[in-house]
Amino acid sequence: MKENYIPYKTYLEENEIPKQWYNVRADMKNKPAPLLNPGTGQPLTAEEMSGIFCEELVKQELDNDTAYFDIPEEIQEYYKTFRPSPLIRAYNLEKALDTPAKIYFKFEGNNTSGSHKLNSASAQAYYAKKQGLKGVTTETGAGQWGTALSMACAYFGLDCKVYMVKVSYEQKPFRREVMRTYGADVTPSPSNTTNIGRKILEEFPGTTGSLGCAISEAVEVAVSNPGYRYVLGSVLNQVLLHQSVIGLEAQAALKKLGVKPDIIIGCAGGGSNLGGLISPFMGEKLRGEADYRFIAVEPASCPSFTRGKFAYDFCDTGKICPLAKMYTLGSQFIPSANHAGGLRFHGMSTILSQLYHDGYMEAVAVEQTSVFQAAEQFARIEGILPAPESSHAIRAAIDEALKCKETGEEKTILFGLTGTGYFDLVAYQQYNDGTMTDYIPSDEDLAKGFAALPEVPGQD
Amino acid sequence: MKENYIPYKTYLEENEIPKQWYNVRADMKNKPAPLLNPGTGQPLTAEEMSGIFCEELVKQELDNDTAYFDIPEEIQEYYKTFRPSPLIRAYNLEKALDTPAKIYFKFEGNNTSGSHKLNSASAQAYYAKKQGLKGVTTETGAGQWGTALSMACAYFGLDCKVYMVKVSYEQKPFRREVMRTYGADVTPSPSNTTNIGRKILEEFPGTTGSLGCAISEAVEVAVSNPGYRYVLGSVLNQVLLHQSVIGLEAQAALKKLGVKPDIIIGCAGGGSNLGGLISPFMGEKLRGEADYRFIAVEPASCPSFTRGKFAYDFCDTGKICPLAKMYTLGSQFIPSANHAGGLRFHGMSTILSQLYHDGYMEAVAVEQTSVFQAAEQFARIEGILPAPESSHAIRAAIDEALKCKETGEEKTILFGLTGTGYFDLVAYQQYNDGTMTDYIPSDEDLAKGFAALPEVPGQD
Numbered sequence: 001m002k003e004n005y006i007p008y009k010t011y012l013e014e015n016e017i018p019k020q021w022y023n024v025r026a027d028m029k030n031k032p033a034p035l036l037n038p039g040t041g042q043p044l045t046a047e048e049m050s051g052i053f054c055e056e057l058v059k060q061e062l063d064n065d066t067a068y069f070d071i072p073e074e075i076q077e078y079y080k081t082f083r084p085s086p087l088i089r090a091y092n093l094e095k096a097l098d099t100p101a102k103i104y105f106k107f108e109g110n111n112t113s114g115s116h117k118l119n120s121a122s123a124q125a126y127y128a129k130k131q132g133l134k135g136v137t138t139e140t141g142a143g144q145w146g147t148a149l150s151m152a153c154a155y156f157g158l159d160c161k162v163y164m165v166k167v168s169y170e171q172k173p174f175r176r177e178v179m180r181t182y183g184a185d186v187t188p189s190p191s192n193t194t195n196i197g198r199k200i201l202e203e204f205p206g207t208t209g210s211l212g213c214a215i216s217e218a219v220e221v222a223v224s225n226p227g228y229r230y231v232l233g234s235v236l237n238q239v240l241l242h243q244s245v246i247g248l249e250a251q252a253a254l255k256k257l258g259v260k261p262d263i264i265i266g267c268a269g270g271g272s273n274l275g276g277l278i279s280p281f282m283g284e285k286l287r288g289e290a291d292y293r294f295i296a297v298e299p300a301s302c303p304s305f306t307r308g309k310f311a312y313d314f315c316d317t318g319k320i321c322p323l324a325k326m327y328t329l330g331s332q333f334i335p336s337a338n339h340a341g342g343l344r345f346h347g348m349s350t351i352l353s354q355l356y357h358d359g360y361m362e363a364v365a366v367e368q369t370s371v372f373q374a375a376e377q378f379a380r381i382e383g384i385l386p387a388p389e390s391s392h393a394i395r396a397a398i399d400e401a402l403k404c405k406e407t408g409e410e411k412t413i414l415f416g417l418t419g420t421g422y423f424d425l426v427a428y429q430q431y432n433d434g435t436m437t438d439y440i441p442s443d444e445d446l447a448k449g450f451a452a453l454p455e456v457p458g459q460d
Numbered sequence: 461m462k463e464n465y466i467p468y469k470t471y472l473e474e475n476e477i478p479k480q481w482y483n484v485r486a487d488m489k490n491k492p493a494p495l496l497n498p499g500t501g502q503p504l505t506a507e508e509m510s511g512i513f514c515e516e517l518v519k520q521e522l523d524n525d526t527a528y529f530d531i532p533e534e535i536q537e538y539y540k541t542f543r544p545s546p547l548i549r550a551y552n553l554e555k556a557l558d559t560p561a562k563i564y565f566k567f568e569g570n571n572t573s574g575s576h577k578l579n580s581a582s583a584q585a586y587y588a589k590k591q592g593l594k595g596v597t598t599e600t601g602a603g604q605w606g607t608a609l610s611m612a613c614a615y616f617g618l619d620c621k622v623y624m625v626k627v628s629y630e631q632k633p634f635r636r637e638v639m640r641t642y643g644a645d646v647t648p649s650p651s652n653t654t655n656i657g658r659k660i661l662e663e664f665p666g667t668t669g670s671l672g673c674a675i676s677e678a679v680e681v682a683v684s685n686p687g688y689r690y691v692l693g694s695v696l697n698q699v700l701l702h703q704s705v706i707g708l709e710a711q712a713a714l715k716k717l718g719v720k721p722d723i724i725i726g727c728a729g730g731g732s733n734l735g736g737l738i739s740p741f742m743g744e745k746l747r748g749e750a751d752y753r754f755i756a757v758e759p760a761s762c763p764s765f766t767r768g769k770f771a772y773d774f775c776d777t778g779k780i781c782p783l784a785k786m787y788t789l790g791s792q793f794i795p796s797a798n799h800a801g802g803l804r805f806h807g808m809s810t811i812l813s814q815l816y817h818d819g820y821m822e823a824v825a826v827e828q829t830s831v832f833q834a835a836e837q838f839a840r841i842e843g844i845l846p847a848p849e850s851s852h853a854i855r856a857a858i859d860e861a862l863k864c865k866e867t868g869e870e871k872t873i874l875f876g877l878t879g880t881g882y883f884d885l886v887a888y889q890q891y892n893d894g895t896m897t898d899y900i901p902s903d904e905d906l907a908k909g910f911a912a913l914p915e916v917p918g919q920d
Binding site: 002013015059081082112114151173181183383431 | 467468471473474475540552570571572574611614615633634637638640641642836839840841842843844845880882885888889891892
């Protein structure tokens with residue numbers, strides 16, 4: 001073995017899996033703006049939140065000061081069954097691109113949920129169980145989050161009710177069956193099981209559902225059934241906290257290898273993966289200990305960072321959830337029908353929004369055919385069939401590596417490969433058949449979304 | 461950390477991935493019987509084989525004496541992208557079963573092909589490339605082997621033509637799209653692209669195809685196109701040789717942990733996984749260095765070991781392939797339509813057949829609803845959604861662990877978890893819906909298969 005040889009895959013030892021999550025808010029000078037009660041326009045209190053979320057999670061949601069939270073032993077034990085995830089050197093991609101750049105990726109897809117979502121699902125299920133709850137409710141679109149939550153609930157012995165957008169329920173029966181195998185109760189949304197579902201079905205009998213509607217149903221079931229709480233897989237501060245395990249592991253592995261990344265890249269929908277991956281590195285930057293370029297990659301068809309407004313907005317299309325200050329396209333914005341995969345949320349984590357607003361991060365928007373071109377190249381060379389979401393990060397990593405080829409710079413690139421595309425083959429088929437299209441919303445389209453932003457005192 | 465603590469997952473270091481394959485034939489007193497030319501009834505010569513298979517693979521196929529084959533550096537390099545695979549301690553399963561048994565499994569499913577098949581696909585694609593060939597042809601049923609071969613061909617830069625049983629092509633479009641994403645040319649079989657395909661379509665216009673027919677088409681294309689050879693993912697001696705990497709890694713990891721298994725369990729269809737997993741352990745047993753119980757687990761609906769005959773038979777239903785001496789249900793045997801997943805080959809590796817015949821191995825047949833019950837329990841507790849094939853081994857491992865609970869024996873069980881069930885959700889849905897059924901062929905059914913065994917001089 002050569003000196004300073006870096007293996008293809010670096011795994012931490014089991015006892016090196018992080019025992020604490022890192023809360024990047026503690027190191028932010030400008031804290032993320034608080035969630036507001038849509039009725040009063042006042043910051044949501046812990047009491048108001050605890051009807052919807054578990055108590056410990058409410059504490060985590062509201063805590064902008066504690067830098068490290070101990071990961072409960074039971075969660076550590078569960079993490080051992082699917083973590084550590086590997087840090088992979090993309091030697092074959094580097095060779096194919098003929099770039100002097102060194103490319104690493106942190107791969108979170110080697111578990112049955114197929115993505116990083118299990119990191120937070122574990123925590124949320126555990127705290128619900130610890131609080132003595134019977135179960136949790138949630139919504140799922142493509143099914144990644146619902147699958148992760150089903151797995152965590154099966155492990156911790158908790159009832160799991162998933163409201164799955166009807167069109168996905170019907171078009172993605174396999175995701176549904178994975179959840180059912182893990183014992184989850186999966187209901188196509190809108191459904192007859194909730195008031196809001198019945199109302200929507202009455203108004204729009206033929207509707208195929210939406211994420212906004214599924215959220216509303218899941219929240220209704222949580223608040224109207226004793227012993228249930230609602231859980232969410234992205235956007236929230238608590239989710240970024242749990243997902244920091246990705247960045248902490250990546251940081252530890254890179255340290256072992258003696259490697260310092262120059263550029264850190266992640267795809268961005270609601271921000272769970274990007275926030276988790278970059279948090280500890282961002283902490284170093286915020287504390288002035290190191291500098292990194294951070295790049296958020298979003299779909300050109302849902303460009304909240306690059307073309308959205310930094311404003312208070314509803315987190316859901318149904319306007320029943322709290323207001324969050326974030327980069328948003330407006331709560332009524334829905335990505336065009338040709339958009340494949342996730343990263344379709346109209347807003348963005350308030351933490352990441354604040355960091356972007358304060359200039360700590362860059363963002364790029366990429367079109368989906370170029371994303372799938374990157375996905376195919378990556379799959380053939382590196383072996384892993386990536387999720388469409390993750391492939392946004394691949395696209396940007398390849399683009400940065402190609403810039404290095406031009407300039408001759410030997411930059412070290414780290415990107416997050418959040419998951420696998422085994423349940424996204426319909427989109428791959430479109431790409432293989434040459435029928436996949438791109439879509440960039442016009443300024444007029446976006447203006448409609450912005451016009452629907454709520455009026456909040458003090459907001460521009 | 462406790463003394464003698466065994467982590468959940470044990471990974472070898474990259475430089476500990478085996479650099480040689482182990483050929484168990486070298487340690488067998490009774491060698492596996494040679495393949496026979498169906499026309500002459502004489503052992504197939506290297507020359508006869510080389511029209512169909514690559515030269516190096518022919519050498520490996522015929523070599524009963526060389527114990528170790530160097531793994532070419534290029535294959536070692538490719539192995540680094542998806543190996544080592546983890547050896548996992550099933551702590552949660554042990555706890556759920558309340559058994560004193562210690563359960564380990566070697567998990568081969570963490571790669572995009574979703575199974576161990578990639579170990580041999582790598583080797584076969586590499587040798588084809590090295591020989592200067594343009595491409596390879598093969599057949600695939602459920603698609604596991606076809607996917608693995610597509611990946612290996614994409615990596616080594618080789619054309620890949622896959623004949624996929626038409627019913628699978630139509631019912632498993634996602635497997636097909638993975639292969640297409642890796643650049644493979646996937647044709648539903650029977651097709652108009654071959655003489656035999658056209659003939660079958662003319663005779664049976666509405667046929668949905670069979671593995672036997674797909675083999676015939678793939679072989680025809682290989683022998684009639686210069687620069688092409690045919691490759692096969694199981695049954696052959698060369699395949700068991702390549703798959704020995706599973707057992708060698710498992711052996712090395714167990715040695716590191718200071719653990720000696722008492723029972724080694726693998727599912728058995730054509731024998732690629734079982735043979736690969738047990739080979740090095742069987743070598744120890746054959747050389748009198750250690751003793752192990754080996755258990756082959758097969759579907760009750762396709763019980764070649766437990767109810768088949770040890771006889772020369774055709775390897776394909778079309779009777780164009782060589783004759784192999786093996787445990788067989790007859791080349792015309794087709795598992796009943798309710799059989800889910802793989803393990804549907806009528807015969808068995810000649811190596812494993814000889815070892816079983818000589819009393820070195822046991823075999824059990826299990827029914828599929830009990831297999832899926834084990835799969836569901838395993839998925840919920842251990843997190844991994846297993847392939848139906850792999851779940852046969854889980855069933856037997858659980859049964860052995862429950863026996864230990866009765867007797868109080870602290871046996872150490874190792875089983876092979878060959879792959880994941882992400883493309884087998886139709887079967888899981890049947891199980892979840894309670895519509896899955898069992899089938900055990902009657903003695904009369906089997907008698908029909910035995911009646912069709914070919915007449916070979918010297919055969920009982």
